[in-house]
Structures are given as C-alpha cells and as structure tokens.
C-alpha cells in the first residue's frame with residue numbers, strides 16, 4: 001500500500017524518463033572523435049540526462065527541438081582568447097560573450113599570453129556573481145607575476161624576486177587555476193631567461209596542469225621558431241606540466257614551411273612521455289600591436305617613458321629604425337600590416353605612409369610614439385602551414401579572439417565552413433574533438449567537452465548548410481550565422497538562431 005505522502009512525492013518529482021528539453025533527430029558528434037550517430041539528447045536541469053532513442057524509451061519532454069538535418073555537438077571550449085580579459089571589470093555586454101556563443105563556444109579561457117589573474121579566487125568569484133554568458137576557466141600568468149614584482153624592468157630577477165613570483169603562482173594554482181600562461185614574445189616577459197621562467201613556474205608543479213605559451217619566437221626574431229618550441233617543451237617538462245603552444249604558427253617568410261618540423265619536435269617529446277599539444281586559429285593574419293610586431297624589445301625596456309627617451313636620441317632612433325625595417329621585411333612588408341583600431345582602422349601601413357609621404361618604418365614609429373601599441377592584423381602565415389598544423393591530431397582549435405580581428409566573432413564557423421565542409425582538410429569528428437573533447441581532456445576540465453549522460457549540458461545545434469563566419473578584417477564584429485541552439489549548463493543561450501542574453505555560465509575551478 002502506498003501512503004498518501006509517497007503518492008504525493010511521486011506526483012511532484014518527474015519520472016525518470018522525462019526531460020526539460022529533448023533534441024530529436026540530429027546527427028550527433030559527441031566530442032570523442034568517433035563517427036557520428038543519430039541519437040536524441042535529453043537535458044534535465046543542468047545536465048545531459050538522456051542519449052538514445054527517445055520514442056523507444058518513451059521519454060516525455062517539456063520542449064522538443066527538431067534537429068533533423070542539423071548537427072549536434074558539445075559546446076566548444078576556447079583555450080586561447082582575450083574575450084574575458086579584464087574580468088571581473090567588464091561591461092555586461094562583454095560578459096554575455098554573444099560573439100562566442102554565436103560560434104557555439106560555451107567555455108572560454110581567462111588569461112592568455114601570460115597575463116592571467118593572480119587572484120584567481122577573487123576574480124572568478126566576482127565574475128560569477130556578476131554573471132557570465134559562457135563558462136570560464138583561468139590560467140594564471142607568468143607575466144602578471146613578473147610585472148607585479150619587477151614592473152617593466154629588463155633586469156634578471158633576483159633569487160628573492162623569483163621566490164616571490166613562485167609563491168604568487170602557487171597561490172593562484174591553489175585557488176583553482178588550470179595552469180600557467182606565458183607570453184615570452186612580449187616585453188617585459190621577453191626579458192626573462194628560460195631558467196627564470198622555470199624557477200617561477202615550479203610553483204605550479206604540485207598542482208599539475210598546463211603550461212600554455214605565446215612562445216618567445218614564432219618567427220626568426222630572436223632564437224628562431226624551432227629553438228623557441230624546444231624552450232617551451234623544456235619549461236613544461238621541468239615543471240611537470242603539459243606544454244601547449246598557443247596559436248601555433250609559422251610567422252613570416254623566413255619560417256614558412258616549418259610546420260612539419262614543429263610537429264616533429266612535439267611528436268618526439270610525446271614519445272618520451274611528456275604531453276605536448278598546440279592550439280591554432282584558421283586565419284592567415286595574426287592580431288597584435290604595431291609596436292609589438294615591429295619594435296626591437298630592447299627599445300621597450302623600462303616601459304613607455306624609457307622608450308620615448310630612446311626615440312628622442314638620434315643615434316638610438318636610427319638603430320631602432322634599422323631593426324624595424326628588418327622586422328617589417330620578416331612580416332611581409334608594409335602592405336601586410338592592416339590597422340584595426342582607432343581612426344586609421346582599415347588602412348594598411350603602406351597606405352598611411354603614402355598619405356603622409358614618409359617611409360613605412362618612420363610612419364610606424366610616429367604612430368607608436370603618438371598612439372601607443374595600435375592594433376594590427378598582420379598577414380604573415382601561409383595556407384600550407386595552416387593546413388599542416390590543422391591535420392595533426394594534437395592541434396586543437398582556438399580563436400585568440402581580440403577586438404579588431406574577425407577571429408573574435410568568426411573562428412569556429414570559419415573552420416567548419418572552410419576546412420571541414422568546403423575543402424575537407426579535416427573531418428567533422430576531428431573538428432568537434434579538437435574544439436571540445438580534447439580541450440577538456442588536456443586542461444582537465446571535468447564533465448564537459450563530451451556529450452555523455454551526466455555531463456553538464458553544454459550542447460550546440462548547428463546547420464551545416466548555412467554555418468559560416470560573417471566577420472571580416474574590415475567588419476570584424478559581425479556575428480556568425482548557422483548556430484541554431486546553444487545550451488550552457490542546460491539553459492538556452494541561443495534559441496532558434498538568436499541570442500537570448502542568458503548569463504548561464506559558471507566559473508570553473510580545477511579539481
């Protein structure tokens with residue numbers, strides 16, 4: 001005999017075979033890299049509650065989405081983006097992260113290029129309280145620690161300074177960071193020796209995780225691309241972290257064709273038991289600053305005031321210009337640098353120099369003097385290297401999204417349209433694994449990245465007939481099209497192709 005109370009409880013709690021949302025009839029790529037299956041997916045609360053044949057199971061759903069003709073996959077996880085840089089001090093619009101959601105991205109990193117937070121608990125806690133459109137996980141930053149302790153100094157760190165930096169990194173890891181980032185290409189991080197970087201990042205060793213780097217040289221600026229890869233591998237190996245080469249590329253004519261050699265170095269190291277991976281964006285232009293791309297690093301030591309003093313000295317100015325000339329050649333010349341911010345957006349350095357009647361490097365130096373490190377798109381990669389990297393099973397997808405470059409709004413749909421559907425460089429199952437399951441696995445992001453019963457319901461539904469990026473170098477902020485439904489922790493963030501403005505993201509802590 002059932003008591004009245006038990007009967008009441010049965011009526012109040014939903015039966016086991018019910019879901020809030022049922023995504024029916026889609027072609028499902030589950031993120032593991034395996035072949036697609038035609039299965040229905042049920043979401044209950046924050047989690048994936050069902051995978052299978054809904055009719056056969058008699059599943060009752062509050063709402064059913066007809067996904068026939070559409071692709072269903074786990075939400076993408078972007079391991080290199082600047083979209084949440086500055087958390088928690090971002091506008092609600094930025095925190096909504098609609099540009100990412102419209103690409104199917106449901107989780108983004110905070111802290112690329114070594115500029116990640118040191119106070120991880122505070123930043124994540126405040127961001128979560130304010131609300132986020134996408135989930136986020138943090139990498140703490142070697143650069144943040146160095147700037148805090150040494151400012152913009154080019155001096156080597158003392159033993160005491162190294163101890164302080166190491167403690168900052170350890171504390172950030174303890175607070176839930178998934179690893180440590182560096183940007184050794186950029187001043188002032190560029191002034192740190194390999195030994196200094198290793199000694200500082202040792203603070204992360206007890207916690208494990210990923211050493212993610214915008215490496216010292218993606219070209220032929222200083223130590224050269226291959227030595228730079230060797231350095232990144234060594235830093236990861238000695239600190240016990242997985243090495244990730246952020247936005248891997250062969251930058252500039254001097255190293256075009258080196259993609260296979262980079263991949264070979266990675267493969268050899270993996271064969272010795274140390275995991276080395278990379279992430280990549282599918283664009284031939286990188287996005288950086290005019291100063292970062294052209295100035296010799298010694299000219300930036302001590303920060304902007306010191307730089308301006310050097311430029312004011314005629315002999316030093318000549319030396320700077322000579323090195324800038326070589327750096328411009330390395331990147332492909334004045335027609336390959338496109339200004340992306342401010343009043344000059346949309347013009348190449350060549351056009352600006354012609355308008356002003358001054359040589360290209362002098363024009364650039366003048367712009368840097370008056371405008372700081374203006375944003376540029378730098379067309380310096382070739383299609384061949386991009387495809388070679390993309391085909392490697394250890395190269396994941398990332399956007400490196402930053403304002404002014406279309407990659408912030410278009411990376412994932414572009415890769416699907418251009419490299420999976422139009423010219424099949426990689427199959428869709430690889431695309432989905434490289435953009436979801438593998439990223440979760442490498443970073444230790446639990447219960448996400450795979451469509452699996454019990455996992456968090458970060459689920460996307462897109463139309464392979466229409467998916468594409470709309471953002472261009474001249475109009476970089478156009479939303480992508482073709483993403484039909486995006487669920488973040490079970491809540492609809494994109495509904496029938498339109499963003500809902502939901503703030504359903506969570507701040508993730510490493511467990």
Ligand SMILES: [Zn+2]
Nearest residue numbers: 113214246247
């Ligand atoms: Zn970078």
